[in-house]
Amino acid sequence: MLMHDFGEYLRAYWVYVSTSLGTIVKWYGVNTDIEDRKRVQEDRRRSEAFLAKGLGAMAASIAHEVNQPLAGIITNAGTCLRMLGADPPNVEGARETARRTLRDGQRACDVIARLRSLFSNKAPAAEIVDLGEATREVLGFVSSDLSRSRVILRTEFGNEPLLVTGDRVQLQQVILNLVRNAIDAMSGVRDRPRSLEIKAEPEGDDRARLIVKDAGVGFGPDSAD
Numbered sequence: 001m002l003m004h005d006f007g008e009y010l011r012a013y014w015v016y017v018s019t020s021l022g023t024i025v026k027w028y029g030v031n032t033d034i035e036d037r038k039r040v041q042e043d044r045r046r047s048e049a050f051l052a053k054g055l056g057a058m059a060a061s062i063a064h065e066v067n068q069p070l071a072g073i074i075t076n077a078g079t080c081l082r083m084l085g086a087d088p089p090n091v092e093g094a095r096e097t098a099r100r101t102l103r104d105g106q107r108a109c110d111v112i113a114r115l116r117s118l119f120s121n122k123a124p125a126a127e128i129v130d131l132g133e134a135t136r137e138v139l140g141f142v143s144s145d146l147s148r149s150r151v152i153l154r155t156e157f158g159n160e161p162l163l164v165t166g167d168r169v170q171l172q173q174v175i176l177n178l179v180r181n182a183i184d185a186m187s188g189v190r191d192r193p194r195s196l197e198i199k200a201e202p203e204g205d206d207r208a209r210l211i212v213k214d215a216g217v218g219f220g221p222d223s224a225d
Contacts, residue, residue: 072104132157138175156199178212185216
């Protein structure tokens with residue numbers, strides 16, 4: 001059997017029939033359209049590349065969020081030991097440093113708890129959620145990404161809680177996707193500030209609106225689909 005590729009999406013097979021002496025008496029040919037399979041493979045490759053990029057950025061954000069309170073704990077613990085080892089010991093200073101250590105430890109626990117809830121696979125549960133607070137938590141996760149990408153962030157959440165009913169984790173996943181898309185959309189911007197505006201506001205008496213507006217390049221009609 002012989003095989004030959006005609007371009008990227010068509011493959012042909014030839015099978016011949018021969019006599020016992022090896023003389024070819026007849027050929028059979030089959031053309032196979034492999035366009036769909038090629039497209040599936042290409043879509044899978046792009047999805048894997050996108051996922052790997054997103055996971056890498058998320059890992060950097062998580063490391064940044066957790067490292068901040070951990071660094072504070074280490075610094076405060078060292079300071080506390082020096083104060084207690086002084087002659088005479090600075091007991092009041094050590095006590096205040098211990099309070100800061102406890103505060104930073106609680107911050108680390110809060111970060112981990114938020115991350116666990118954000119990436120858990122538990123079934124959706126409707127609850128009352130402050131949309132502004134949920135958005136601020138997400139922005140905390142990606143603060144290092146915003147800084148690294150030189151994004152100027154402006155937020156407007158109002159003074160009063162903007163309460164909505166929904167699953168907090170799913171809402172935050174949507175907000176996270178919107179913010180990451182905005183960062184990616186501005187990665188090629190060189191001629192203007194990379195500004196990102198996020199606003200949560202009421203709409204009528206029974207609705208809320210979250211606006212995520214970036215200064216990205218957008219896309220043309222050829223890419224709309």
